[in-house]
Amino acid sequence: MGIFDKTASTKRATLTGGLRGDPTTYLTDLSISSLDPVTAELAMRIGTKAPEELLQTFIEGVHDVREGDYLTVNGRDYPIRSCAEWDWDTDNLFMQVVLEDIKA
Numbered sequence: 001m002g003i004f005d006k007t008a009s010t011k012r013a014t015l016t017g018g019l020r021g022d023p024t025t026y027l028t029d030l031s032i033s034s035l036d037p038v039t040a041e042l043a044m045r046i047g048t049k050a051p052e053e054l055l056q057t058f059i060e061g062v063h064d065v066r067e068g069d070y071l072t073v074n075g076r077d078y079p080i081r082s083c084a085e086w087d088w089d090t091d092n093l094f095m096q097v098v099l100e101d102i103k104a
Contacts, residue, residue, distance in 0.1 A: 004031035004060040011070040031060040059095040
């Protein structure tokens with residue numbers, strides 16, 4: 001198995017008449033790495049607030065993924081807090097995505 005051994009999708013809310021609708025499926029079949037806690041340095045740069053925990057994953061390739069979207073993994077929606085292109089090497093581009101793991 002490679003590093004991108006999980007599959008995810010995204011959801012995005014649309015604006016209709018100036019009102020934000022419920023998020024609906026936007027992208028599907030994204031290859032991602034496991035969801036891991038962010039480093040202390042990254043958490044400090046982004047800023048955290050209780051009761052959330054920040055997780056990160058990498059998406060294979062570059063896609064139309066934005067802050068405010070949701071990443072759906074195993075039927076669970078995670079709000080996307082931050083995303084950026086990640087140039088792993090000269091031949092491969094990835095996206096680093098930081099997610100909120102909201103505790104109930």
